[in-house]
Amino acid sequence: MSTEIKPHYGMVIDLRRCVGCHACTAACKMENNVPEKFFRSWVVEADKGNYPNVTRVKIPRLCNHCEQAPCEQVCPVKATHRDEGGIVVVDQKKCIGCRYCMSACPYDARFLNPKKGTAEKCDLCLDRVKGGLLPACVSTCIAHARFFGDLNDPNSDVSRLLNEHPAQVLRPELGTKPSVYYIGLDDALAGVDYANLVKGR
């Protein structure tokens, strides 16, 4: 008897391909009607190196959908929970806007929706995924730098990429086990102050 393995949705971002166009940021804002001045998906950028040997770091950011998600653990009302494929979502009806999750998240992935008073973040476009579509940021990426799929399926794009290329996650030392992997992250971050990268957008 074979047991069916449940899907584990994740993303692989190939930093070698990203051109920092921010189309993902714009598509996410439109798709999810993200309030002004806030972002579910964004790109951090920084110059790297000493003049004239300078390059530009570009790291698309979003919720990491951690397997050990600190936000999930601190939510007093269980508003933050798992949906299909392990996607971390916030039940807008249950959320009381206490902001515990926002301070617990080491990735600055969450914000308080000023109109609703509830916590909000990337849900990997759950509605689109359930409808058989890709997340908006993946569909719109002009450089084919973003890939979405089932990390438990060895034939998925994401599994294949992780097999072929070394990839890293953000802040692995925290043990959060993110589901978002980056190809080339170590090279991109070497010598860059991470703290400067996550705070801006």
Place this chain on the structure above:
Amino acid sequence: MTAGAAEGRLKFVVVDPVMQGGAVAPIGDGGKWVPIKPATDGAFAMAMIRWIIENKRFNAAYLTAPNLKVAKERGFNSWTNASHLVINDPSHPHDRKVLRAEDLGLPLPPLPEPDPLQPAGTPPQKPDYFIVIDKAEGKPVIYTQSTEGDLFFSGEVKDKNGKAIKVQTGFLFLQESAFSQEISAYAKDCGVPENTIIEIAKEFTSHGTKVGIDGMGNTAAANGLDGAMAHHVLATLVGAFYKKGGMIPGVGGASYNLLMNQYKLLGLPKALPSQGVPICRTGVYENTTEYKDKVAKGENPYPSKLPWYAFGTMSFVGGNSDNQAIYSMVNSYPYQAKILMVWMANPLHSTPGAARNEVAKEMKNVERIPLFIAFDAYMGETSSLADYIIPDTTQYESWGLPFIWGNFAGKGTALRWPVVQPMTAKLEDGRFACYENYLIDVAKKIGIPGYGDQAIPGPDQKMYPLNKPEDFFLKAVANVAFDETPVPDLSAGEGEMQDLDGITATWKNSVKTEEWSKVAYVLSRGGRFESYGAGYVGDNYKYANSGCFQIYTEALATARNTITGKQFSGVMGWNPEAFADGTPLRKAFPEEQWPLKGASYKAKFRSATMLVNSMLRDLNPTNSIDINTNDALRFGLKNGEKVKLISATGGEAIGILKVRPGVAEGTVGVAFGYGHWEYGTRAHKVGDKNVGGDASLGTGVLLSGISLIDPTIKMIFGFSEMSTGIPSRNGGAYRLEKA
């Protein structure tokens, strides 16, 4: 490109005063940023050219091919005039011109067959019979009759009377120009180390024809022709044009014929020809009455009051210059603009040097411009000065068949059709207010042919109407659909899936019933496109133009700077920025006092069409004044502080300083699209409604508002390139102080 670099298939360098960072990443070694001082691309390129010539790294097989036939036999897909002879003899009436068979009295080949596309009876255009020194025969031969030209010939040829004419090849002119300065001196002028330039030149000449070079904003400088020529001259030195892995020049790419086939949208019966002198002065000064009157009076015809651009009529950039039109209109020169119509443009804001009170005041002055009509979906800076503003439609409400640019090698024509009902006023007949409807209604009212019920000749020789925008655009779509092998009909299922029937119900009568299903096919796909990769046959681009890539440009060599009266060089050179009368910029404004040159770059998601969208505005809510880390130390300025940017010819702007290593030394970078004072920034009353008044729309700094004006011209005039009229968007002279 990033994918190719990641997979090790290609390498690239980005030579730019401001590192935008798109393709340049810290991962892998495929791409590199090379900082350069603004408006010094000519020095960089001439250093490369000198190294390439000195080290014989040019593609001799390509450059010595005297014509397209020979070049093709040698595996190329374009040709050049590098080996053609040029008259280098001030005593000869055709000095500076390319030598022709007539100059030597050589027998001419028979005239070609008449062009079948020209109306019957049109005399065939007489070809130019250029001359090369044929390598085998060692004597002058018409270029079409030679199989190899001598690239380095310099000497005398005899005319039919035996009189000597001094000539040399165009290539030698380029060599002389390149050798006028040491590579180390070019390196110093552009701020790129000599070994970096040599490394790039070596790499550029190491891949046969599989290399490319291109640019965009770098050509917008008071010496921007250098930058523009650098692209085609370097690509020509290796024969890269129209080869796979090489270059496809021209912004348009290959497009389907949207003006002919079913409906004749060009050359309408009784249509009036365009005539007269463009107000932007892209014409020949020596043909003007001003010039002729001065000569008749025995006066020196130079200077003209404002510069004229004889070469501008030939070049893409200057063909019609909105920038120069602004300076002409505010000075009523060469004539008064009686009626100004501005559509989908904001030249007051975008023209370097124009966004200043002196210019705006004259735009409003009815003595200068008696009638000014603007067509705009927004209250733009230019439109705000108009006597009448006709509300226009946005990109979501209007039609268009835009070029596909060079993103795709195959043939393609894109189509934009209204996806929403316009928000402009609904007219009594159900149409909406917009530019096209205004033109149609005015044309009908004053009786201009080509509008109304009997307007456009159709496939059956009957006339078809032009009473609404879709009458024109859908006929163009029909032309595209029926070009070459017509497209298939749209299947019923597809039409239903896209709900095309509902959307297009009112459009169907703009084309013939039997055309509709093919028109709908093009509508459903947003245009007509060849399949990917279809643009090549083997290694050759199949839509290659048969025109010559000029190393020596006769039209440039015979044109003059109409202020000094001096002729331009026929070959590319390094021309440091200079004012109209020839005064070097750095003589008037030395680097010690004005240490910075401007670089205007594009922010992401920032344009007139996106400014209205608060979500997109959120991505880059304001800009900054960007300088290099070392310059900040030198000036004693800190990241994030408020600074004043001061222009050498007057004008200043206050903004926030951004200090980063990703800007070249000696450069001040400012993103374009900020510093608006209209576009919703200022409050207006429309009828009894208050609109606008959101100050957050006007944040940031506008560099073109303080770009240099030319102090050597008596009238108000933006600093410009003298052969084409390209405005000084980059370069100039600036300094910074604490605000």
